[in-house]
Amino acid sequence: MKEILLLSGKGGTGKTSLTASFVSLAESCLVADYDVDATNLPILLRPSPVSEHEYSSGKKAVIDQEKCTHCGLCEMVCRFEAITDEQVDNLACEGCAYCSRICPVEAIDTLPQPSGRWFEGKIHPDRTFFYAELRPGEENSGKLVAEVKNAARLSCQQQNIPLLIADGPPGIGCPVNSALVGVDLVVLVGEPSISGLRDLQRIHQLLKMREIKSILVINKYDLQSDWAGAMEKWAQQTQVDYAGKIPYDPLFIKAAREGKTPADYPDLRALIAPIWQRILEKAIGATGDGCLSF
């Protein structure tokens, strides 16, 4: 089984629209959305739910005011400034339970909090799609990403599906590090701008550290063709394979409004199909020169 993950560092470069397009072009695949903070792939793929699972990212401290002797020890040991005058700030509490363990009168309990849900769904034509929703204000999104990933990979094995296509979160931190576990190929979705290139360079450095292969797609290249050129040059210099470029097209937004993927429109399909082919070849490693060379 091969896992392909779309990342960009910078948000809003078109990861979700491209993920949906690749899903539409792939012959057989399973799909996952690891952007549990802002789960947008279901907007395009419109899954019908199969099962729903509660998720708890961790515990929160609860103080029994009747037992509390106001000694202040809990407030003193808390590194997260989550306790003030024996009141717990749930948004600051990370659930480490240090307070509960050190309280001399056992007035503090830590209770698991529901912090989100993950789902198995079906999309056309009879494909399995795993996604999740983390509640606003929650933490440990990396842990929920891991749950979605484990469920998706297990389902791939059980159904004997050769390919998992996943939409990734922005950034380079906790959820991205979790999303990268076991990935065979990262599709870097670059936006031609000074910040798009900077962020791509940061995510690429992370991939190098973790020895994960990547291939570049430049999206909206005609918005700033100079920076698109700079991005191509950077890819050449750093030996990142290049799968191709896509112009800015209002159809991407129209597709989202209609619950379609950009590849559902013939012109865009013709444009994205060869890019997908290059990505697939790179992922399978079937041909050595399947990617555009400079």
Place this chain on the structure above:
Amino acid sequence: MSLTISVASGKGGTGKTLVATALTRILADQCPLIIDTDVEEPNAALFLPVSNLQVEPVHRLLPVIDDDMCTYCGICAEVCEFGALTVLPQQVLVFPELCHSCGACAGLCPERAISEENSLIGQVETGSINGMGQLVAGRLNIGESLSPPVIKAAKKKQAGADLTIIDCPPGTTCPMIEAVRDSDYCLLVTEPTPFGKHDLALALEACKLLGVEAGIIINRWQGEDNGIIDLAERFGTPILGYIPFSFELAKAYAQGQDPLKAMPELGGVLERVFRQIKESRS
């Protein structure tokens, strides 16, 4: 009276940094402080003329086991809620990527065999923006997972500023919460697409949880709201302004140029947004 405005969005790429840096430019006479808390991808400094950049390291604490004192009793692993320690018969393994630096293992070790040492996870950069105030930016080191400590370190530089603009990370979980917390006002930048609407709803929810008053600015406006106006009404949140879609603006911004020159009306839009925020505070 000091004022702190955080610029957040939920969805990435809606134009947070554009709005935060353009606001800094139009408010130059008030000598604002802009804090870039998008520490995974700090980009605000790319769009402002920053000079005299000073860099300070940001550390966090990680447990270090003294093998001479450790009896391998296993209590540290038992009290760690994050699974960051594993005790073997003759060895304790620490997994830094899981550690939250809560200090429970060190504080509760019966042999006092655990100390905590600083581990570098990022940096805070401070500079002056030529004639426009100050910039502070947090930067998470590549390979690190925990951005909130770097966000906290960047925000600590705020002390004493009259007007602070915080450029926030995307999402609505711990990094965004850390960035928006304690703001007087949260300006949410959205785009009129189904993605923008979906993530704006989460961001509005997050502001409600934090008890921070919010207002909305719609970027890339082309006359169709895609349900955003309804959503704003449902939350009782005002729409403070619209930035029209413009290839010229996108092109200038992509190159790091002054967006107010590429779109002269942007200044007026943001001045009206700022006036409404001020009025809501008085």
